[in-house]
Amino acid sequence: MPNFPKSVRAFAVALSLLAATALTGCGAGGSGDGDSGAVKLGIIPIIDVAPVKLGVERGLFAAEGLEVTTQDAQGGAAIVPGVMSGDFDFGYSNLASLLVAREQGLPLKLVAIGARAADDILDDGSGQLMVSDPSIRTVADLKGKTVGINTLKGISEVAVRAGLEKGGLAPGDVTLVEMPISNMVAGLESGQIAGAMVGEPFITIAERAGARPLPVGYAAMGEGIPFAGWFASEKMLAERPDVVERFTTALEKSFEYAAAHPDEVRRSLNTYLTLDAGIAESVRLPVWGPAVDRNELDGLATLTAEAGLIGDPAVLDGLIVK
Numbered sequence: 001m002p003n004f005p006k007s008v009r010a011f012a013v014a015l016s017l018l019a020a021t022a023l024t025g026c027g028a029g030g031s032g033d034g035d036s037g038a039v040k041l042g043i044i045p046i047i048d049v050a051p052v053k054l055g056v057e058r059g060l061f062a063a064e065g066l067e068v069t070t071q072d073a074q075g076g077a078a079i080v081p082g083v084m085s086g087d088f089d090f091g092y093s094n095l096a097s098l099l100v101a102r103e104q105g106l107p108l109k110l111v112a113i114g115a116r117a118a119d120d121i122l123d124d125g126s127g128q129l130m131v132s133d134p135s136i137r138t139v140a141d142l143k144g145k146t147v148g149i150n151t152l153k154g155i156s157e158v159a160v161r162a163g164l165e166k167g168g169l170a171p172g173d174v175t176l177v178e179m180p181i182s183n184m185v186a187g188l189e190s191g192q193i194a195g196a197m198v199g200e201p202f203i204t205i206a207e208r209a210g211a212r213p214l215p216v217g218y219a220a221m222g223e224g225i226p227f228a229g230w231f232a233s234e235k236m237l238a239e240r241p242d243v244v245e246r247f248t249t250a251l252e253k254s255f256e257y258a259a260a261h262p263d264e265v266r267r268s269l270n271t272y273l274t275l276d277a278g279i280a281e282s283v284r285l286p287v288w289g290p291a292v293d294r295n296e297l298d299g300l301a302t303l304t305a306e307a308g309l310i311g312d313p314a315v316l317d318g319l320i321v322k
Contacts, residue, residue, distance in 0.1 A: 001115055037065040039247060042079035043086035044135040045072045046181065048115040048126065048228060048286055049092060049201045054261075054268045055254025063253075064246040074180060075151035076228070081232055083108060090236075090247060094155030094228045095297070096304045103315040107234035110319050111244060112251050112290040114228040117218035125284030127159055127228065129216035132209070136195070139214055140169025145194035148179035148187050155218070155227050156197045158300075158307045163216030171307075183211055200283040201275055203228045208279075222299050225285065237321070248290065255288040294320055 043049045052070075055061055061068045073079045075091025080101045083091040092114055101108060118124040129147065136142060142164070149156035161171055174195075181189060184196035185206045195214070203213075208229060218227050228253065237244055258265045262285055269280040294316070301313035 013135045016150060021259065037246070038067045039069075039089040040087070040241060041068060042082045042091040043070050044075060044079070044092055046267065047273075047283060050265045050285075051254040051258035051288055052251070053272055054258055054264060055250060055302050057268065057271075058254075058257060060253045060257060061247075061250040063278055064250040065195065066243070066246055066250060075154055077151050077154055080108070083231065083236075086233075087238075089243070090230050090232050092228065092230055094309075095153040095226065095293075095300055096158045097151070098169045098229070098231055098319055099304050099310050099315055100153060103310045103312070106230050108319070109234055109237055109321045110229050110231050110292055111237075111321060112230045112248050113226045113292055114230055114288070115226075115252065116289060117223065117225045118284070118289040119219060119223040119229055120286060121163075121215040121217060121219045122213050123284065124217045124219040125203060127156065127197060127199045127218035127288045128201060128203050129160065129163065129195050129197050129214045130184075130188065130206040130211040131195045131214055132206075132211040133191075133194055136214075139164060139169060139216060140168075140212075142171055142195055146177055146192075147173045147195040147197060148184045148193040149176055149197045150179070150181045152176060152178050153309055158303050158309065159218050159221050159227070160197055160216055161307045162303050163214075163220040164186060166174070166215075166220060182303050185211070188234045196272055200274060201269060201279050202284070204279055204283050205276070221303055224295055224296075225295075226298055226302065229292070230290075255290055258288060292320060 056068050076097035079091040079093050081095060082088040083105055098108065098110060115126050117126060124190050147160060151162060157176060160176065164174055181198055181202055185202060187193040188196050188211055189209060196206065232244060238306045265285060269275060297316055301316040303309050305313045
């Protein structure tokens, strides 16, 4: 195994054990004969998944013969084991965690892009570093301070490290700590953390609490760069290809519906997030688009390797469905 940091090596061991289990595990959706429409999704309760919530509500998945249930998790690193063990048929994860998992031998595949960065490094609803300390005016002012991210060894770490480097800081200049997204605004207010890497609706919540953005976020990795997606195990793709096809078709229709009905997307946020009045109406909506383009993903794979999460960007080849 490459000489990765201890935390990555430990994650690798856990993933390797799960890979062995996954080879004999059963999918959550039933017999695998391709005609079962019951699917369970592992999701992160963030704005990214609003089109899926709305698609289920509007019957777009049912129209494809799918009966969808969902279960929340804190991040992609927690959802990957669930997909590999068969607890979930499909999972939502940041792409960095999927690249790590794939490099460690987990048989999973990306079936659709879930969200993309914006084109403004100071206004990206998917992921933006927010600060409230008035003494922090530039990225360089974060030196020696602590930044909260939802999960270590994932896309937030890749994005923050890329943004810090562009701001003139080395990886060791800032301490990254794992913290639930819902706790980060309070962490800023208490001084527990100096910066919070959050997406909507928590960006708007942080702004209302007096926080402001720094040019560190998903858009800093590249304008419109894909950073999260829906994935399944190779076992799922082999045994239930018809369900996979119907799922990706329903995803595409849900994204199209969400793009055409932003007001409904905003209303749907209140069905699975606990928001104060007026927040849902003010949030920046993410950029959605399910198409998987190998060329678009090259830059992200390179950044993930530069952050030390993977050893070779070419692992991307194994993640994409041929």
